[in-house]
Amino acid sequence: METYVILRDLAIIILAAKFMAILAKKVKAPGVVGEIIAGLILGPALLNLVKPGDFINQMAEIGVILIMFSAGLETNLKELKKSGLIALAIACVGVAVPLAGGAVLYMCIHGFAAPGTEEFFRALFIGSIMTATSVGITVETLRELGYLNGRVGQTILSAAIIDDVIGIIVLTFVLGMKDPESDTVLVIGKTFLFLVISLVGGFVIYHIMKVVDARYPHTRRIPIIGLGLCFLMAYAAEKYFGIADITGAYVAGIILCNIRDAGYIDRKVSINSYMIFAPVFFVAIGLKTDFSKVDTGMLFFSVAFVLVAMLTKVIGCGITAKICRFKWIDCLKIGVGMMTRGEVALIITNKGLNLGIIDSSYFTAVILLIIISSISVPILLKILYSKSPDPVKEAA
């Protein structure tokens, strides 16, 4: 393929995304909803103007990496430390309830399965598909609303990151029951190692960057080194520790969030993000959707799957937040913010398919979950925040 061909798709994507984002804001919906709907319209679901391919997927991946790096850079470390333990609790329960919910849903359809049986294992796997929150959309929505830095926003962010790690451990645990290659101890060890290396390495990098930044403030090299670090950590997280690349990017952001030019890096990265990469990420979600092969039975199951996945997350996270003494409306914000699912759910589904645990019909359900949660969460968050704004509202 000639390289210039990608220019057509890129042009259509960024123009349609911007147009739909403006339109979405006109009807008081968050811009990201417009961008996802732009993808639905452009993709095979409707006009079939743009086909998702390797290049679009790679650009989309960079998009979500930049969003998470930016979120890391904007982190309020004090707030993060305060919310750490609470976020851990929310994440744990927020993984456990959907896991159970998914398993129960499976048993409701296929009958009760005793622990240890093949069917029980299958039921648990369906549950583990439901565990992983994909926080990119929530982050962008909170940023758009101006609440990313508030207590609730920081709690959601930390909980989603911890949730990702726990989700991976749970998945490995479940797979360990069937797949001999999967080693739970190894996974937990790797996760622990990632934390240690991030802390120690992060401390070293932070101090080096502080010196470089003091010597060459506001030069191009500062954001470029920052971005390089972000890409490297994202890559290393997924490659060597089995942790999602977006988590690595977020950690890279946190490492740099206290250097003097953190805001400067953030501005440069954000411009890259909103001009090209982030629109591609949101549009690509819509692009991947194709409902042409869906029949009624599958639709019925998919709707049940989506409802269980979304409600269990809200209930699990919300109740834990309430126990941690959040106001009811803030519990709802946290629960709703944790509801979005993304590519991790797809990756797990794919893994199950490859291992012969589930059939391809689950893809429809998972894609529906991603689309519905991606569109509804920003709208719900906007409504909740308009009813009860955070006490400290930053400039949007």
Place this chain on the structure above:
Amino acid sequence: METYVILRDLAIIILAAKFMAILAKKVKAPGVVGEIIAGLILGPALLNLVKPGDFINQMAEIGVILIMFSAGLETNLKELKKSGLIALAIACVGVAVPLAGGAVLYMCIHGFAAPGTEEFFRALFIGSIMTATSVGITVETLRELGYLNGRVGQTILSAAIIDDVIGIIVLTFVLGMKDPESDTVLVIGKTFLFLVISLVGGFVIYHIMKVVDARYPHTRRIPIIGLGLCFLMAYAAEKYFGIADITGAYVAGIILCNIRDAGYIDRKVSINSYMIFAPVFFVAIGLKTDFSKVDTGMLFFSVAFVLVAMLTKVIGCGITAKICRFKWIDCLKIGVGMMTRGEVALIITNKGLNLGIIDSSYFTAVILLIIISSISVPILLKILYSKSPDPVKEAA
């Protein structure tokens, strides 16, 4: 391939490019030279750390598109109109002399060929490989030095753009002698149509954008619409008119160069360019270089090929500039600035290979030409400008 894998290559590329650019500046060479050398070091020629693949090539293409769009946005229209006719003359002679030089070189090696014979046609084809200037590197160098907007800079830019169009017509003419699918009249017609559509469409788009810009000044939609337009025009130029995509991007920039927010668009585009895309473009030039299969005979021919290609361009453009009453040193600047060759030369070589006109050994010569011209032109330009700066120097 998992999408996260590209993050590693991207990180290595942007970090190495920045490091080498800083190093290059320390030894008073232009930054782009450092970036190309970074590619040589990272690629198969030396460390073999990064392999050029589809994704890198696509990112590189966006890189040169952004550079040319930016150059268009920074265009001084008055200066361009003044230099238009002169640039046309320089471009014509700058195509004719290398065309003849290449043919003569071929005949020097393979013996004289009478017009109309197969050998004569082959000789002309070698000449046409030498015609197309690739101005991206020159533009970036002039911008770095702060002379892009001067009379000489604008003359080089216009001449290179016209050169591209003439080169395509010449190539079609040459191929028309052998390839029945190639239609010279059609190509000239298409080129003419591109000019007409650019002028008329450009006029309309300019006025629409002026209105949009007046209504929403300094909003994100302005640079995004501009970038979308750039991608669309780049795509359309290559797809429907057979003109290089970078020419389309440059024309898009010129269309927008007089709206009030042209500088605002340029800043946003430049940040995208220097953070990610432009380094990938320059590094990719080095990455594609692999000297492992070169033998002495081929090396000897390649050196002759490079010398002829570079000298004929300098002589052709320089002498024409002198006739147009430029100072001698400015003639040299123009000649040197037009010397760079790039992907167009590779594309033509590839075409000749596919049609069975030449064998693959020419690739080595063309790649050597690209590398040597890409590294020497920025250095030579810097020396020439330091000896004789333009009267009006803008802030770098």
